[in-house]
Amino acid sequence: MEINEIIDAIYPLTSVSKNLIKKSIVETKFPKGHILFKADKIETSIYFIKKGIARAYAYSDENEITFWFGKEGDPIVSMQSYVNNQKGYEDVELLEDCELYELKTEKLHKLFLEDIHIANWGRKFSELELIKSEERLISLQFNTATERYLALLENCPSIIQRVQLSHIASYLGITQVSLSRIRATLK
Incomplete structure (x- = not known):
């Protein structure tokens, strides 16, 4: 999935604002089995999946508990690191060879201060992630x-x-x- 589609799916931006974000994005590739995020580490980037699939998991009594899958167009983000600049609790494993868009969290937070449209985009990004988490929790409960x-x-x-x-x-x-x-x- 192309980065323009991914950005627009979160929240439409002016072309100037979208270009500011795009200038901060780097395309990268990792092989199947790569551990993109490691628990107990502050993650300094968020990723968007151009091609491939990933899963997030945590350990419980030495068992891996998968709690998230991501595919083309989805973000890969440690919300604990993104929001609070604290260590995440999840590992993220790539289940296929992946092509990703990488955006440094620090750069994105600077853009929030410089451009109100990007700040609103970031707010919408967080809201969408919150809704996904809420839906997952409700599904597991009911x-x-x-x-x-x-x-x-x-x-x-x-x-x-x-x-x-x-x-x-x-x-x-x-x-x-x-x-x-x-x-x-x-x-």
Whole structure:
């Protein structure tokens, strides 16, 4: 996905403001399996996925718990680092070879002070991330595993073909055996 589409999907900007952000963005590539973010580290960049897929996870009793997937167009951000300049709690692993747009957080925060349109874009970016987190929390609290799986199929069908079932089961909060049963029941 091209950077213009990604920026516009968050919040439309004037061409001058959009160009200021674009001047601060660097394209980068990393291979499948690369750990982009490491827990207990302040992350100094946010990324937008041009091509590829990633997952965020944390550890619980030595088990990896996947709580987020990102695909083309999605941001990769440690909100704890982005908002509070504090260490994040998540690891982010690239599940495919990825092409990313990198934006240094410090540069973006400077742009917020210089351009009200970019500041509003940043506010909208944070609001959208908050809504995603809220929807995820509500889904885990109120939906059955089958309902969560069906929502994943509806909202992001490519994840099922591109991500290991163990990661999907973890994301849904179930075992891989339970996921296999749900998939068999739905066929």
